[in-house]
Amino acid sequence: MDDVKKSMKIIGDKFSKKEYFLPELIMSGEILRQIFEELGPRLKEVQSSENKKGKVLLGTVAGDIHDIGKDVVKFMLDVNGFDVLDLGVDVPAEKFLESLKEYKPKVLALSGFLTLAYDSMKEIIDKLKDAGLRENVNIMIGGGTVDERIVEYVGADAYGQSAVDAVNIATKWMEE
Amino acid sequence: MNKMSKENSKQLLDERVQRVRDAVALKEPDRVPITPFTDIFFPTIQAGMSHKEAMYKGRKYCNACLKVYSRYDWDLYPAVLFPGLGKLNDLVGNETIKWAGAADPNFRLGDHQPYQYIEKEWMKAEDYEKLLQDPTGYLLRNVMTRQNTVLTPFENFPNLAMFVSMFSGLGVTFFFLNKDVKKMVKSLRKALRGMIGTFLGMRKYSKSMKKRGNPVAGQMVLAQAPFDMISDSLRGMRGAMLDMYRNPEELKKTCDILVEPLLAGMDNSAFTIGSPDEDTITLSFIPLHRGADGFMSNDQFEEFYWPGLTKLMEGMIAKDIIPMPFYEGRYTDRLEFLAEFAKKHKGKMVYWFHDTDIIKVKEMMGDYVCIRGNVPASLLVGGPPEAVEEYVKKSIEGCMEGGGYLVDGGVSGIPNEAKHENVQAMTDAVHKYGMYRK
Numbered sequence: 316m317d318d319v320k321k322s323m324k325i326i327g328d329k330f331s332k333k334e335y336f337l338p339e340l341i342m343s344g345e346i347l348r349q350i351f352e353e354l355g356p357r358l359k360e361v362q363s364s365e366n367k368k369g370k371v372l373l374g375t376v377a378g379d380i381h382d383i384g385k386d387v388v389k390f391m392l393d394v395n396g397f398d399v400l401d402l403g404v405d406v407p408a409e410k411f412l413e414s415l416k417e418y419k420p421k422v423l424a425l426s427g428f429l430t431l432a433y434d435s436m437k438e439i440i441d442k443l444k445d446a447g448l449r450e451n452v453n454i455m456i457g458g459g460t461v462d463e464r465i466v467e468y469v470g471a472d473a474y475g476q477s478a479v480d481a482v483n484i485a486t487k488w489m490e491e
Numbered sequence: 492m493n494k495m496s497k498e499n500s501k502q503l504l505d506e507r508v509q510r511v512r513d514a515v516a517l518k519e520p521d522r523v524p525i526t527p528f529t530d531i532f533f534p535t536i537q538a539g540m541s542h543k544e545a546m547y548k549g550r551k552y553c554n555a556c557l558k559v560y561s562r563y564d565w566d567l568y569p570a571v572l573f574p575g576l577g578k579l580n581d582l583v584g585n586e587t588i589k590w591a592g593a594a595d596p597n598f599r600l601g602d603h604q605p606y607q608y609i610e611k612e613w614m615k616a617e618d619y620e621k622l623l624q625d626p627t628g629y630l631l632r633n634v635m636t637r638q639n640t641v642l643t644p645f646e647n648f649p650n651l652a653m654f655v656s657m658f659s660g661l662g663v664t665f666f667f668l669n670k671d672v673k674k675m676v677k678s679l680r681k682a683l684r685g686m687i688g689t690f691l692g693m694r695k696y697s698k699s700m701k702k703r704g705n706p707v708a709g710q711m712v713l714a715q716a717p718f719d720m721i722s723d724s725l726r727g728m729r730g731a732m733l734d735m736y737r738n739p740e741e742l743k744k745t746c747d748i749l750v751e752p753l754l755a756g757m758d759n760s761a762f763t764i765g766s767p768d769e770d771t772i773t774l775s776f777i778p779l780h781r782g783a784d785g786f787m788s789n790d791q792f793e794e795f796y797w798p799g800l801t802k803l804m805e806g807m808i809a810k811d812i813i814p815m816p817f818y819e820g821r822y823t824d825r826l827e828f829l830a831e832f833a834k835k836h837k838g839k840m841v842y843w844f845h846d847t848d849i850i851k852v853k854e855m856m857g858d859y860v861c862i863r864g865n866v867p868a869s870l871l872v873g874g875p876p877e878a879v880e881e882y883v884k885k886s887i888e889g890c891m892e893g894g895g896y897l898v899d900g901g902v903s904g905i906p907n908e909a910k911h912e913n914v915q916a917m918t919d920a921v922h923k924y925g926m927y928r929k
Contacts, residue, residue: 336787338732345733380607429605430868430906460902464869477785
């Protein structure tokens with residue numbers, strides 16, 4: 316199992332260096348899926364590893380059902396040693412709040428491809444403020460039509476243009 | 492806008508169209524043209540309609556477009572695309588998208604959600620051989636029928652060409668007597684009847700806009716990069732990208748053979764809607780999906796993506812159609828490819844950019860191709876108007892020289908949630924800073 320972890324780390328590194336792209340991530344995901352099929356029940360042990368860097372809560376915000384960008388971010392955070400809870404797509408603000416209280420992540424990562432995601436992100440962050448939870452968490456945003464201007468519009472802390480940015484930003488915050 | 496005489500509106504219309512034509516042909520017009528597309532729901536949000544209403548009330552949708560677009564002094568106005576799409580989708584049983592108000596709860600989104608595509612593996616990798624042997628037959632019987640459930644009887648569509656043989660010829664006709672086929676035809680008739688209001692609305696929109704001197708962009712010639720067609724509609728992105736490793740030859744061959752039917756489809760739509768460019772200009776929209784930076788390497792782009800797309804665009808240029816690839820996302824790593832192709836087809840295309848630095852693009856290939864874009868969605872939604880003005884001013888200064896620049900938003904033109912005051916600021920900035928001659 317260590318070999319699998321090592322090879323996934325290599326794939327992540329090559330992706331960071333722009334030597335690998337989506338076809339390679341998808342291909343390695345496919346290989347990984349086949350390995351896990353063989354392993355079956357031992358899968359759980361692999362996933363709960365000990366050297367985790369810290370917890371990240373991730374999801375595509377309400378109204379939006381796109382998942383490609385979010386899934387690449389999840390993969391890259393995973394292989395770089397973060398513990399990631401992925402809430403999926405079209406996630407309502409309340410669900411983010413609930414999970415934040417339970418899971419207590421240091422980083423919240425909000426994804427969205429459509430322009431309606433701006434207001435969905437804003438709603439989540441406004442609700443966090445109202446609930447007095449905003450200070451407990453660092454928030455990064457990203458996705459197709461999102462850019463650095465939206466950080467201020469929604470009240471987040473950082474924007475990542477790529478999955479590699481997401482890893483770098485999360486790493487910095489975990490070390491603070 | 493004030494009521495204007497027939498002569499005045501005709502003159503205004505001609506001036507605006509000429510301005511766009513000049514810019515595309517890399518000649519300096521009197522002013523930089525502003526030619527926005529808008530995302531589907533911008534006019535309806537502005538008019539206070541829900542997304543569900545927009546999907547089902549075609550005529551009301553067209554009226555919202557008429558009212559909202561007429562507020563702005565633009566040189567080319569959006570054509571209304573797909574009004575009343577929800578009704579049509581229900582009636583053909585479309586399973587490729589989810590939308591507000593869908594009759595089938597499995598495909599229904601909230602009343603205020605824009606429609607969104609579902610990516611699925613409609614075709615298995617093993618089927619490449621069948622597709623390559625008979626593309627039309629395979630897509631007709633095996634893919635279209637599953638993407639639109641009402642069209643299922645086409646699974647048994649006979650090989651009509653066999654009509655040439657007197658022995659098997661007669662048997663072919665029995666298809667049309669089948670009761671499921673009759674039922675299907677009835678449903679399609681019903682679908683078209685349900686769309687009458689929409690068609691009337693579209694006609695009123697075109698006529699009224701023309702009367703006001705507002706040219707409506709000819710947009711019925713839509714196209715797709717062959718790789719995207721495979722990725723979006725046949726194999727899914729996951730399938731298409733696995734094919735790069737597992738079935739590369741079949742994938743490339745399919746990209747290649749899809750070009751001809753795509754070009755033939757353009758002849759059909761030109762035939763159906765007549766000669767649309769008498770009072771306007773058609774910039775043929777080619778939204779690109781998987782070719783952007785980050786999706787694949789430059790080597791993969793060169794091997795799998797670019798050949799099909801360039802073959803398609805060359806075919807369009809040969810038919811005097813102006814291709815307008817929309818480079819959504821970032822194309823910074825691909826600029827060499829884009830420039831090389833532009834050099835071969837000087838003044839024959841429009842390159843529309845989203846998140847690529849257009850001033851850099853202008854320096855690199857501005858002598859060969861007209862650039863369109865790219866006021867960010869974040870500014871058009873978030874503002875403030877002063878920041879929008881500043882962005883447009885900078886873009887005009889960097890791109891206006893020698894013609895070859897059209898102002899529009901970066902992604903989807905004007906995004907659904909854009910605020911009126913920001914769109915107004917974008918429009919005003921063009922009139923303020925875009926003059927070539929005083």
